[in-house]
Amino acid sequence: MTDSLIIPRRFNGPPDSGNGGYVSGRLAVRLGDTAEGVTVVLRNPPPLDTPLQVVSEEERLRLYDGERLLAEAMPGKVEASPIPAVPYETAVAAAAGYPGKDGDTPFARCFVCGPAREDGLGLTPGPVDAHTVATPWTPDASLEMGPEIVCAALDCPGGWSTDLLARPSLLGTMTVRVTALPEAGERCVVLGRLLRRDGRKAFAASTAYGEDGRLLGQADQIWIEFTPR
Structure with a gap:
């Protein structure tokens, strides 16, 4: 299944590409609820204000700009303990x-x-x-x-x-x-x-x-x- 996604210019990291955490979050939401976490591997900088393709394959999403692979998302697990809070x-x-x-x-x-x-x-x-x-x-x-x-x-x-x-x-x-x-x-x-x-x-x-x-x-x-x- 293929869908589309646009990273609005407001949510940049480097000047001309999406903030990595925001892009990861958009893909995590698309992947759906996983109790232990979602792992997103960022392969190339995602362009802004550009229709991108999201390809769903079983439990994995791949984000493309044309034929260029930008990111992959899959079920994962956060291993580190929470950093203790400070006031x-x-x-x-x-x-x-x-x-x-x-x-x-x-x-x-x-x-x-x-x-x-x-x-x-x-x-x-x-x-x-x-x-x-x-x-x-x-x-x-x-x-x-x-x-x-x-x-x-x-x-x-x-x-x-x-x-x-x-x-x-x-x-x-x-x-x-x-x-x-x-x-x-x-x-x-x-x-x-x-x-x-x-x-x-x-x-x-x-x-x-x-x-x-x-x-x-x-x-x-x-x-x-x-x-x-």
Whole structure:
């Protein structure tokens, strides 16, 4: 079965392609409810405002731009334990140390963490310890809240735990599980943690919590280092 999908320009990561977490979330929603998670492998940057083809084969989805394979989604399992929550005030304090706050990164206009965006999620992941970052997140009413938005919020904190200034990287694989949705105006906290490195790959985890401490979602991630143009 073949269907279509469009990534609106608002939801970019790099300037001309979709945010990896948002794209993963859109595919996870299409795949359907899996109790332990969905694994999405991002093969090529998904273009924006372009009709893309979604091919369903048993328990797997493949996303294409013409004949070019962009991503694959399949049932998965989040292996990392949730990162322990920190108070909202701790996340606010950590945000002061957000390495990307001056915009001197390839991700200055990222929907999730770009400081040049007024219509993004406004996440500002800063360090709370040597391997962990935290950011406050207050969803606004301009977004129709769905699992794909929680997946987007889980994306960049994992990446910033790997030090994206020193080693710019793109999300290669995300295994994600969304358990609840936040309300507009809710004071949420999202954390990212570097687990290990293997050459150009960095393995990270991320976790999102609502204002009442409930788990919104968590993800395992593989980030792949690239050379900026």
